Amino acid sequence: MASPLDDKTRSIIKACVPALEAHGLAITTEMYRRLLANPDIRDLFNISHQKDGEQPKALALAVLAYARNIDNLGAMAGAVERIAEKHVGLNILPEHYPYVADALLGAIAHVLGDAATPDIMDAWGKAYWFLAEILIGREEQIYVAHAAAPGGWVGWRPFRVSRRTVESETVTSFELAPVDGKPVMRHVPGQYLSFRLDVPGYGSERRNYSISSAPGSNAYRISVRRIDNGVVSDWLHDSVQEGTVLQVSAPAGDFTLGNPAPAPIVFLSAGSGLTPFISMLGALDAAAATGVRYIHTTRTPATEAFGPYIRDLAAKGMLRADLFYSRATPQAAQDATGVTTHAGRMTPAWLTHEIDRSASYYICGPDSFMRDAIATLKAGGVPESQIRFEFFGSAADAALVG
Template sequence: MASPLDDRTRAIISACVPALEAHGLAITTEMYRRLLANPDIRDLFNLSHQRDGEQPRALALAVLAYARNIDNLGALSGMVERIAEKHVGLNILPQHYPYVADALLGAIAQVLGDAATPEILDAWGKAYWFLAEILIGREEQIYEAHAAAPGGWVGWRAFRVQSRVQQAQGIVSFTLVPEDGKPVMRHVPGQYLSFRLDVPGHGSERRNYSISSAPNPHHYRISVRRIEGGVVSDWLDDTVREGAIVQVSAPAGEFTLASPPPSSLVFLSAGVGLTPFMSMLGALEESGARVPVRYIHGTRTPATEAFGAYVRDLAAAGKLTADIFYSREAPKGEGAPVGVTRHEGRITSQWLSQQVDADATWYICGPDGFMRDMVAALKAAGVPQERIRYEFFGSAADAVLA
């Protein structure tokens, strides 16, 4: 267990908040520059998130949140759990932490210059290792649970693409089975898989993709949206076919369906953000749970609506009610199926505020801007924070929403 930080160290970290507000992004950008120059650790990172600046921004927010809450670290428990799960998915190990410590302290010293006194650097060293020990301990627990679970594993495991299905325009589903022929760990609905991929011309790349299949001991399915210019998504769409081998780590993530499930559920998504909800819906269907479910989804056109037939079948069977929004082109020449309401345009905060069921648990997944708007609308409408769950596609959860 990590030793508590002393009062002086916490006071120094708290006093650094204005400096982090002004220079946090510069510090994390420099930190990643140092890490990526080291071949022993460079391959652990999603380089696309480096090129677009997402990972440095996310870390800057996390560091700022850590400093702001240094006297109330319990407020950051959710963020710590998300980080630990991501680290496990990427197979981060205790020996990787010293590299990050050296890069962070070096970046603070370089960016702040003379303002980075020995006292400040000493305090940040203590604060870093305090948090690192918490993460290492939690990650060890998760690794041990994966190793002990039926079908579980630790590290990278070879999976073969058993099938490839064009799920919708721009979205392809891949069903993956273990190359060793043994069972797989039943994931918790909502979890994701992490991949180590060798992309020609780009080298080793890391990506996370939500599992879109119901838990089972035989296979996983992921559903990937092609992003023009996306290094991995383009390669998967253009190149990966049945029989291809990919390296996968065990399911991870804390954006999961509770067991037993809440008494009432709303799944709110846009674009490919629906993927974890397909796993959750499949799990509910297989368990026979009689839970009221409302499914709200935004897409561009009928052609881009992934899993539309599956959702309509569930609605026709009375297992959910659905609101589908089409931002560019709505279906023509036919009435809406039973249990489905179709809308033209996007899901708006105003519309959502008129639909609120404060007793339901809301799960939200989609582009960052969409989630910020939806979370803000629900909070303004009186939905308690503990009934709002959300998942980010990016490198880390936005500390502002944590």
């Protein structure tokens, strides 16, 4: 159990909020520069998120949120759980934390210069290790649970690609079976797998991909969208074939479907944000659920992944679906299965008209899509407790961070 921070430390951290607002991104950028120069820690990070600046920006927002909530850390509980789950997926261990401490404190001293007084450095050292001890404790609980679960494991486990399926012009699914032939841990719908990949010409890469299959004990499926100039997505689409072996950690993540699932449920997604919802729909279908609403935005009919599956579920009366094609211009129409297609993007006005204030909303997609959807739902009277959303990549949008 982490010892509580003393009043002096909390007062100093709060007083640093203006400095973090002005220099937070410079501090986290410098911190990652130091970390990535260290071969003992560099391979734990997604290098793509460093190149596009998303990871330093996301961390800067998280550090600022920590400082702002230093007197009410209960407000950070959700963020702490997300971080712990992500760390477990990437197999972060207690011995990695001192590297981050040295890099963060060094970056604060470097960026703030003479303003980084001994009292400030001491306070941030205490604040860092206070949070680190909470994360280490929670991560240990998750590791123990994974080791004890039927089919569970800790660390990297080899899985073989047993099947490739082209889902759309941009999305391909990969079914993964463990090389040892033993059972796998049943995931909770909405969780993701983390991968340690060796990409020719780029070296070690880490990625997370949502599980798109219903829970089972034999295999998993991920569905990956090809990203323009995406190092890993290009490699998966172009080079990973049936028989390829990949290193995988146990399912992780807290963006999950409740058990029993809340009713009614509305899924709102854009692009590859649908993948966790396909897993959730599989679980709901197995439970003979009805009354689900599925709303998805994609570019064109050619980029629509899992279209036949959604139409099958609609035809059997499990769900009602609305599909928006942002780059196509068909007239709004309903097909024989009850799926309604729309021209253009989903608008706030349309979503407002469709709001069910009794429903639980699950949202996944680009940050801008999630931000607009959440704002529309809140303005329409949906309680915040009934709105859940998942980040793909780094949480780098201030409107979506606690």
